[in-house]
Amino acid sequence: MDVGNHLLNIVIFGVFVAITLAIVLRVSRGNRTATEYYAGGRAFSGRQNGIAIAGDYLSAASFLGIAGAVALYGYDGLLYSVGFLVAWLVALLLVAEPLRNTGKYTMADVLSFRMRQKPVRTAAATSTLVVSFFYLLAQMAGAGGLVALLLGVSDPGQQGLVIAVVGVIMIVYVLVGGMKGTTWVQIIKAALLIAGAAVMTLWVLVQNRFNISALLAKAAEASPEGTRILEPMLQYGGSEMSKLSFVSLAIALVLGAAGLPHVLMRFYTVPTAKAARHSVAWAIALIGAFYLFTLILGYGATVLVGPEVIRDSPGGVNSAAPLLAFELGGTVLLAVISGVAFATILAVVAGLTITASASFSHDVYNSVIRNGSATPEQEVRVARITAVVIGVLAIVGGILANGQNIAFLVALAFAIAASANLPSILYSLYWKRFNTRGTLWSIIAGLTSALVLIVFSPAVSGSETAMLPDVDFAWFPLTNPALLSVPIGFLAGWLGTITSNETDDAKQAEMEVRAMTGVGAEKAVVH
Amino acid sequence: MTETQSQPDPEVFRRTQASPEFHELKRSFRGFAFPMTVAFLVWYLLYVLLSTYAVELMSTPVIGDVNLGLLISFGQFVTTFLLTWLYVRHANRSIDPKAEAIRVEIEEGQV
Numbered sequence A: 001m002d003v004g005n006h007l008l009n010i011v012i013f014g015v016f017v018a019i020t021l022a023i024v025l026r027v028s029r030g031n032r033t034a035t036e037y038y039a040g041g042r043a044f045s046g047r048q049n050g051i052a053i054a055g056d057y058l059s060a061a062s063f064l065g066i067a068g069a070v071a072l073y074g075y076d077g078l079l080y081s082v083g084f085l086v087a088w089l090v091a092l093l094l095v096a097e098p099l100r101n102t103g104k105y106t107m108a109d110v111l112s113f114r115m116r117q118k119p120v121r122t123a124a125a126t127s128t129l130v131v132s133f134f135y136l137l138a139q140m141a142g143a144g145g146l147v148a149l150l151l152g153v154s155d156p157g158q159q160g161l162v163i164a165v166v167g168v169i170m171i172v173y174v175l176v177g178g179m180k181g182t183t184w185v186q187i188i189k190a191a192l193l194i195a196g197a198a199v200m201t202l203w204v205l206v207q208n209r210f211n212i213s214a215l216l217a218k219a220a221e222a223s224p225e226g227t228r229i230l231e232p233m234l235q236y237g238g239s240e241m242s243k244l245s246f247v248s249l250a251i252a253l254v255l256g257a258a259g260l261p262h263v264l265m266r267f268y269t270v271p272t273a274k275a276a277r278h279s280v281a282w283a284i285a286l287i288g289a290f291y292l293f294t295l296i297l298g299y300g301a302t303v304l305v306g307p308e309v310i311r312d313s314p315g316g317v318n319s320a321a322p323l324l325a326f327e328l329g330g331t332v333l334l335a336v337i338s339g340v341a342f343a344t345i346l347a348v349v350a351g352l353t354i355t356a357s358a359s360f361s362h363d364v365y366n367s368v369i370r371n372g373s374a375t376p377e378q379e380v381r382v383a384r385i386t387a388v389v390i391g392v393l394a395i396v397g398g399i400l401a402n403g404q405n406i407a408f409l410v411a412l413a414f415a416i417a418a419s420a421n422l423p424s425i426l427y428s429l430y431w432k433r434f435n436t437r438g439t440l441w442s443i444i445a446g447l448t449s450a451l452v453l454i455v456f457s458p459a460v461s462g463s464e465t466a467m468l469p470d471v472d473f474a475w476f477p478l479t480n481p482a483l484l485s486v487p488i489g490f491l492a493g494w495l496g497t498i499t500s501n502e503t504d505d506a507k508q509a510e511m512e513v514r515a516m517t518g519v520g521a522e523k524a525v526v527h
Numbered sequence B: 001m002t003e004t005q006s007q008p009d010p011e012v013f014r015r016t017q018a019s020p021e022f023h024e025l026k027r028s029f030r031g032f033a034f035p036m037t038v039a040f041l042v043w044y045l046l047y048v049l050l051s052t053y054a055v056e057l058m059s060t061p062v063i064g065d066v067n068l069g070l071l072i073s074f075g076q077f078v079t080t081f082l083l084t085w086l087y088v089r090h091a092n093r094s095i096d097p098k099a100e101a102i103r104v105e106i107e108e109g110q111v
Helices: A008-025 A034-040 A046-057 A061-074 A075-102 A107-111 A117-150 A156-207 A212-222 A224-229 A241-259 A261-269 A271-302 A307-312 A317-367 A377-402 A404-431 A436-455 A482-498 A505-517 B010-018 B020-053 B068-109
Strands: B062-063
Touching: A008 A156, A008 A317, A008 B010, A034 A261, A034 A317, A034 B068, A046 A156, A046 A261, A046 A436, A061 A075, A061 A117, A061 A261, A061 A271, A061 A307, A061 A317, A061 A404, A075 A241, A075 A271, A075 A317, A075 A404, A075 A505, A075 B020, A107 A117, A107 A224, A107 A261, A107 A317, A107 A404, A107 A482, A117 A156, A117 A261, A117 A317, A117 A377, A117 A404, A117 A436, A156 A212, A156 A261, A156 A271, A156 A317, A156 A377, A212 A224, A212 A261, A212 A271, A241 A261, A241 A404, A241 B020, A261 A271, A261 A317, A271 B020, A317 A377, A404 A436, A404 A482, A436 A482, A436 B068, A505 B010, A505 B020, A505 B068, B010 B020, B010 B068, B020 B068, B062 B068
Parallel strands: none
Antiparallel strands: none
């Protein structure tokens, strides 16, 4: 099904790019110091940062992927969004505030606070780069599918060209705007995305006289699965192993968010721990409301578009939300929603790139290679060069990964974050005895076990839906590693700690007092 | 531009960490955050396990076509919003003043 006016889609996306570029240019004057480039001068309010977090978190996978999953699989699509939302309580209760009080720019700042700097920063930067790259790949791969649907471009070469254009615009945002510009792009995008979804949701609800039960009944009528679309395990209930894979995925989702480096870095853009707390509260309200919208949108698409039409359209499951927009508001609403979806990819990719480049420049280049002797100007210059390199890698990776399952790649990034990052973050904040060996073992064991179990899972080889369907080297039966790799990360951190005598009571006291009270925390930049 | 700040003497942190005020601050934070973390994780895992292994129970219609599973899903949203509100209120009222008092003491060099 080829719908909409492709030219209008491109024009609306172009308008978004023009407006955001103008804003990025305006806000980024004097973007020279490291604090301004990495942390937007720490001058954003809790509410602004909360909206930006929602803009960073509500990726194309959330918007298009979850609405589509609800449209085709109903309840099982909802399971995703519950995990993505509840995960924020870990960040709220345990991570956001102490992180803001003890770090400057990166996740490694906190992990290395009371440990030996070089090895811990190297390990933390490696895991930051791996998680960010998987997440980046998912977003860029999603861009290809979106292009197919929205611009009517089905030739892979031309899709590659559009992926490259998206990548180049993103690099410009990051280079010119730094964290301040990127944050504003995310704020604008979040406002547009949430408003667009709210309008469509209201539209569907009005059509059904605000009777949710009636909407569900119609969805069950429209779906070939009947009332199964209102019940769990339509998608995951195939076998005992697919059920266990789902439990594993659910663990990755709930523990992954607070270990995602690009989420953690957002907490450095506010002036105080209290503002960090308020950012998470705002983010939870916005993200929660948005996921409730996607539920209505998904079932609305089942009713108004129909599962067969969604499945057969060029974008497949990801096209449910755009097709629903077309059914409701014709070419104009479709163009607006398409523009917003593109903007979503752009904003998320920019946030990931700035995180990865900051980690390389601050943790690897300055702390490990230059022994901390690099000036802030040198650090920012290296970060900018790194951002270009990562942007180019993302374009190439996105073209190669075009057509891969977006939700699967995102779930992978969450699983790695939950296994490699979360255990060491929690231990270093709340376990006095934790030390350098514990940190290293936890990161290395969590990271390698997650990666190894993914490579040897049925998601990569040995099944019809695998990345490499023609070969079979799978021996791990679950498609998501978290059920095993998260406990491995925690266990290795404990084992490494108790087998080493190293302790630094003075540093531990300093870290704990600073984490709890905000003494000596980095201040906002005042012009 | 101000980015430099005076670093307190390391001994100050050790004395503060051992002080009754700091223990009280820690108790006030952990006494809320730790049990709540356990509670929401257990509640979430229960939801996941019921959805996975008790499909028939979760498919029981409760209000019209809204079944038990969908109601518990909404319940997850409600408890997440509620817990966020409770924590922000608790932190604003009971944690911030204690943290602020200790911070001022350290910054004014009275420890």
